[in-house]
Amino acid sequence: MMLSLLPLLLALGAQDADPPVPAMSPSEIVENSHPSAWRQVAPDHLLIMTLSGDREVVIELNSRFAPRHVLNIQRFAENGWWFDGTVYRVQDNYVAQWGIGDAEKDMPDGVVENPPEEYVTSIEGIRARGLGSPDSYAATAGFVDGWPVALYRDGTASLTHCYGTVGVARGLHPQTGSGSELYAIIGHAPRHLDRNIAIVGRVIDGIEHLSSLPRGSGTLGFYEANETPTEIDRVILASMLPEEERPSYEVMIETSDEFGDYVRARANRSGDFFRVPARGVDLCNVQVPIREVGED
């Protein structure tokens, strides 16, 4: 059944037709934001992957869209699943993928091997801040809980594949993947994957440790026998660390005035470098502000 666009537009809430462009740059808006413009990432939704050579990749998990897959990932982390894993696939302008690959291991208790499809949710109850620019893929796009989201004409919503997005590798449809093998986007947003794969998170720190890895020369960027996969030393949840050792991250929330200003400033870059503002921005070029706090 096709729904009209009306519920989508209602879901987006009322937007001023032409809000003023902020005088501050995007980074100035972030620097001058009020503490209430931010939410903290919960420690059990902060996945810390340490690659060999102390290269730390920090991932925020999102339980709203793929709760069963995220539960699996939390179980894998708690059970040290990836301690002997590797990054075994790096495809340019696409993904870096890691896990245990072809190794055979018994799944930990509490893991569901082929969870239900968690690719979309109903837009019912979703209140998004609109992007304010057209989207090439969906009826409209915006932000929910500080995450980029697409809203479709059929009344569904999905997280989107942007730079840094973490998804669950899977076999052919209808396999959904357990979450044992994960990938992060390291190129231009492959939005055609939206609604086809469970998106479970995003890299919020250390993406360069994945994006700058040597590309694999095999099909789809898999490493060949003569190429060395990057070893994973450890993958844990921040909640597994003593409280005083946990890193802490904050995400700017879309209900804040600062976020609205930030999106408009990103869409209307000014200052001494720019000759003309774009007057638009695509969902994945907004780059939701995320920061580490409490670091020395």
Place this chain on the structure above:
Amino acid sequence: MMLSLLPLLLALGAQDADPPVPAMSPSEIVENSHPSAWRQVAPDHLLIMTLSGDREVVIELNSRFAPRHVLNIQRFAENGWWFDGTVYRVQDNYVAQWGIGDAEKDMPDGVVENPPEEYVTSIEGIRARGLGSPDSYAATAGFVDGWPVALYRDGTASLTHCYGTVGVARGLHPQTGSGSELYAIIGHAPRHLDRNIAIVGRVIDGIEHLSSLPRGSGTLGFYEANETPTEIDRVILASMLPEEERPSYEVMIETSDEFGDYVRARANRSGDFFRVPARGVDLCNVQVPIREVGED
């Protein structure tokens, strides 16, 4: 003066309201394409940059939008300008930049140090194939000569910053840059740079030699004193090589039936992996087919 959208739509030409989705995948369409669907890249528009360790980056130049800047680049190449240059800036999800940096050298004959702004052209005389999906930045988007192009309400058109796009680094507006320092996009399309910088080309082979370089830890990804820039061994035009040693590349042209099929197939991915087609594609995710020919 603001023009109506009518000339833009005329420039795009008549499009079927709902062309059929091809049964073949994008790669099958490329494999089965007729030779007439392709144009060859002219040897004097093929820039070959060899980084240390025989890493070859091949760039196609485009004279249509920034002719004076491209002339400069051809003069630089002919005069061995970059033989002692480096890749000295790598910013994650943004750019890799190369040139002679702060080295002081006399410009070769025929180089104009601060060319006119060549950021947009008039849409007059431009006949583009439409993308068929909305664009977040421009009135409409499409393809001209096998290049992604944005068309604006003010009657101008520009090349666009997609993955692999090569542009001319410059100082603050109104400096336009000579072309001595160039960058390639190695992340999600920073389309806010469109109409603000001279786009002169795109990497058509070997982008991974730039995108997988270590990120610089300085501001904007510049390498600090303790980081080693990548040395450039040689930058030449293919036309400077003996004819039998020249590499040869072909670009699929947008006037071919195959190109239309390819875009529709990219927007409607099917096959055993996909659960649902996107029914849309953004300009930079189309990835115009380009291939090397005549290689052993």
